[in-house]
Amino acid sequence: MDAGDLRRVMRSMGVDLWTLIETALDVAAADYGKELRARRDGIVERLYAAGPGAADGCRNCAPGAAAERAAAVGLSTGGMEGKGSSSPAAGKGAATASPLSMNGDEKGEEREEEDDDYPIDDKTKILAIKEFLEDPDQTEDSLVSLLQNLADVEFTFKNLKETDIGRHVNCFRKHPSPEVRQLVSDPMIEPPAMVISTVLSVMAYEYPPEKLSVYLSDDAGSELTFYALLEASRFAKSWIPFCKKFKVEPRSPDAYFNGECMCPKDGLQAVEWGKIKSLYTEMENRINDAVKFGKVSENIRKQHRGFLEWNRATTSRDHQAILHILIDGRDTNAIDDEGFTLPTLVYMAREKRPYRHHNFKAGAMNSLVRVSSEISSGAVMLNVDCDMYSSNSETVKDALCFLMDEEKGHEIAYVQLPQLFNNITKNDIYGSSPMWAWKDFHGLDGYGGPLYVGSGCFHRRESLCGKHFNETCKAALRANERNMEASASTLEERAKSLITCTYEDNTEWGKEMGLKYGCPVEDVITGLAIKCRGWKSIYFNPSRAGFLGVAPVTLAQTLVQHKRWSEGDFQIFLSKYCPFLYGKGKLKLGLQMGYSIYCLWAPCSFPTLYYVIIPPFTLLHGISLFPKASGIWFMPFSYVIAATTMFSLWEAFLFGCTMKRWWNEQRMYLFKRLASYPFAFVDTIFRHLGLNKSTFIITAKVADEEVSKRYKQEMMEFGSPSPMFTILATLAMLNLVCLIGGAKRLVLGEGIGLLGSMLLQFVLCASVVLINMPVYQAMFFRNDGGRMPTSITLTSVALAMLLAYMVPEQYFRLPRV
Numbered sequence: 001m002d003a004g005d006l007r008r009v010m011r012s013m014g015v016d017l018w019t020l021i022e023t024a025l026d027v028a029a030a031d032y033g034k035e036l037r038a039r040r041d042g043i044v045e046r047l048y049a050a051g052p053g054a055a056d057g058c059r060n061c062a063p064g065a066a067a068e069r070a071a072a073v074g075l076s077t078g079g080m081e082g083k084g085s086s087s088p089a090a091g092k093g094a095a096t097a098s099p100l101s102m103n104g105d106e107k108g109e110e111r112e113e114e115d116d117d118y119p120i121d122d123k124t125k126i127l128a129i130k131e132f133l134e135d136p137d138q139t140e141d142s143l144v145s146l147l148q149n150l151a152d153v154e155f156t157f158k159n160l161k162e163t164d165i166g167r168h169v170n171c172f173r174k175h176p177s178p179e180v181r182q183l184v185s186d187p188m189i190e191p192p193a194m195v196i197s198t199v200l201s202v203m204a205y206e207y208p209p210e211k212l213s214v215y216l217s218d219d220a221g222s223e224l225t226f227y228a229l230l231e232a233s234r235f236a237k238s239w240i241p242f243c244k245k246f247k248v249e250p251r252s253p254d255a256y257f258n259g260e261c262m263c264p265k266d267g268l269q270a271v272e273w274g275k276i277k278s279l280y281t282e283m284e285n286r287i288n289d290a291v292k293f294g295k296v297s298e299n300i301r302k303q304h305r306g307f308l309e310w311n312r313a314t315t316s317r318d319h320q321a322i323l324h325i326l327i328d329g330r331d332t333n334a335i336d337d338e339g340f341t342l343p344t345l346v347y348m349a350r351e352k353r354p355y356r357h358h359n360f361k362a363g364a365m366n367s368l369v370r371v372s373s374e375i376s377s378g379a380v381m382l383n384v385d386c387d388m389y390s391s392n393s394e395t396v397k398d399a400l401c402f403l404m405d406e407e408k409g410h411e412i413a414y415v416q417l418p419q420l421f422n423n424i425t426k427n428d429i430y431g432s433s434p435m436w437a438w439k440d441f442h443g444l445d446g447y448g449g450p451l452y453v454g455s456g457c458f459h460r461r462e463s464l465c466g467k468h469f470n471e472t473c474k475a476a477l478r479a480n481e482r483n484m485e486a487s488a489s490t491l492e493e494r495a496k497s498l499i500t501c502t503y504e505d506n507t508e509w510g511k512e513m514g515l516k517y518g519c520p521v522e523d524v525i526t527g528l529a530i531k532c533r534g535w536k537s538i539y540f541n542p543s544r545a546g547f548l549g550v551a552p553v554t555l556a557q558t559l560v561q562h563k564r565w566s567e568g569d570f571q572i573f574l575s576k577y578c579p580f581l582y583g584k585g586k587l588k589l590g591l592q593m594g595y596s597i598y599c600l601w602a603p604c605s606f607p608t609l610y611y612v613i614i615p616p617f618t619l620l621h622g623i624s625l626f627p628k629a630s631g632i633w634f635m636p637f638s639y640v641i642a643a644t645t646m647f648s649l650w651e652a653f654l655f656g657c658t659m660k661r662w663w664n665e666q667r668m669y670l671f672k673r674l675a676s677y678p679f680a681f682v683d684t685i686f687r688h689l690g691l692n693k694s695t696f697i698i699t700a701k702v703a704d705e706e707v708s709k710r711y712k713q714e715m716m717e718f719g720s721p722s723p724m725f726t727i728l729a730t731l732a733m734l735n736l737v738c739l740i741g742g743a744k745r746l747v748l749g750e751g752i753g754l755l756g757s758m759l760l761q762f763v764l765c766a767s768v769v770l771i772n773m774p775v776y777q778a779m780f781f782r783n784d785g786g787r788m789p790t791s792i793t794l795t796s797v798a799l800a801m802l803l804a805y806m807v808p809e810q811y812f813r814l815p816r817v
């Protein structure tokens, strides 16, 4: 039926269009619910294609968008990139304009003064949503739609306080549905003040500033971050000369002023220190005030034309491409307080539309690669996550030494530094910096190079853009000439056209070019593909850490992060990129195996699950699993247990770890295998069967005060309900019940003879009980906000009892002969 037919039918029947559409939707929802959902994106796409005005009606159909930022730096050095050869802009005219780019209409439209009833409207909306959220029988779909509605509301500090919506939303943070979890991730998860400290730390590198360009990708598309970066561009004028003059380390102002550094005693430095510290504090306060208020004031808005990009319709998931060169390094007026050139500084927020998948961090990185190729075209790029900062201003030069080495430099695609953290407590309660982690990387280095693990990695631009290694690469590292003619605004317009939603359609981006899409560990899979194209990589661990970051401060965050990693790695193993298949003949066997250690984390959960379920269960029922302690076959078992324990203790001793830290690490080793990896395994299998899709759950970077306090006191945090905690608590209870049952048998029943036949089961079960002490404490003895939720305690006690006493024991007895 064409449009004319439909009009005729409507006229003859006397129905109006909206009644027809609404009734049609009702019928479709009732009779073809599934198909309607499947067609949802198409319907919304049409809505948007109808023009900017049409977009206002429904912004509720996001495929679980995220609100995050990533920082990256482009360094211009001499380069060997053939002009335009692997330049990402090549092959697709820089003039490609997105039909959806709305900057034409909206740019000229000044944001209206805030009228009085605007916040009231929002407040009513929030209260209505809150009421619905309180309904316990919410289906997942309606929850998602409610939360999407909520995400579109503009929050003010007042609104948040008066409606108390934050607390309601927080209840869903550990919801089983990834889409729900994604939607409730705190919009202030990556604070602007933290992000700009990262930026300032790399702007102050000991490197010629005219060759340095810093790009901030703001995936939240937030005017607050834009404002913070604007402030940073001004503060840089004093900060950079101060750092260079007094050889300051670290060069993140936040880390420098809030860390251990004391005010210097020396006269001149002390005066300047005082001045710069007050400049920084004032700036930080201005930024934090704006964040608390939820928006930038009209006065600030007048300071830069860039603010015109934000209007009422702008949300983190729905906005045009925004790009502003805040400092143009080519401009002779762009100088610091001492008269030296400043590095180029660019703010970028790629175009986001609710119906277009944005590919998380990988999508942001690829946009950065293209934008930087247009503006500065450096031959080497550094990627730094917003929750890390450079803590060593010489790192750039060190990394370039590898990449420019006359003998071997031309083979190297990237130089990866370890990801170290500055918020680890004395005994590293969540095992965030396990001593083994970076030790393995030295081994991988010997077999052709370490994995690319995201942050703190210097890339040769051309290898990231898909180029295969060959001997012709053996030319000096030289950048494409920087465009000196085009004005900053021309460059901005060109760069914007490279970050529209449609730019990557029908291109190799996300496949053979840039970071690969579709895998939760986009970095690992990209690094693997680069190696398989013939390149090598370097692991570089300078004695002064190159980068420091923020490690998760709660157990749930740690477990979720490990779930993402193990899920991504296992997906790689099951895909065509499996190191043994894809890497065959391209990678050394040692490296294939090295990759597989990580790729097989998820299935490794099964042996661990076996050892914490079966030995205690059989102990309770008096079934012996291992050889008698007096027999010769006891030897191999006791040898393996003793040798691995001694070895890991010896390692701990070598790394100067405390015993408590070693013990904490063993606990986290167990918890990850019992909670994160099984979920990762199941999700990966479901994904293979097409039953769910990957998401990227951002790791939170801020915690509330109470949580931070408990973290500093090294108290494990169980505060929020999570299915992962239910598993941990159930298994902890099962072992406790079985140990008590086994001991009862020993004392009251079979006597010491039982110990002979079941020694290993006793040892295993008792160690699991000992290691789980914090779990029992959280379940039964703690009163603070970090204790185990009562519902989980009750469920897990019941489940443990069921497992211990209801499962028929004869399944575990050998048939008698």
Ligand SMILES: O=c1ccn([C@@H]2O[C@H](COP(=O)(O)OP(=O)(O)O[C@H]3O[C@H](CO)[C@@H](O)[C@H](O)[C@H]3O)[C@@H](O)[C@H]2O)c(=O)[nH]1
Pocket: 066, 067, 068, 069, 070, 071, 190, 217, 219, 359, 360, 361, 364, 384, 385, 386, 387, 419, 453, 454, 455, 520, 521, 522, 523, 561, 564, 565, 696, 697, 698, 699, 700
């Ligand atoms: O849609 C997204 C999601 C994330 N990010 C940024 O990506 C970075 C890493 O995200 P984060 O939530 O901090 O994840 P982590 O678990 O801490 O990241 C680790 O694991 C990732 C892979 O899972 C790697 O890419 C990271 O480098 C590594 O630090 C941050 O700067 C984010 O702002 C985006 O820009 N857009």
Ligand SMILES: [Mn+2]
Pocket: 385, 387, 699
């Ligand atoms: Mn992180």
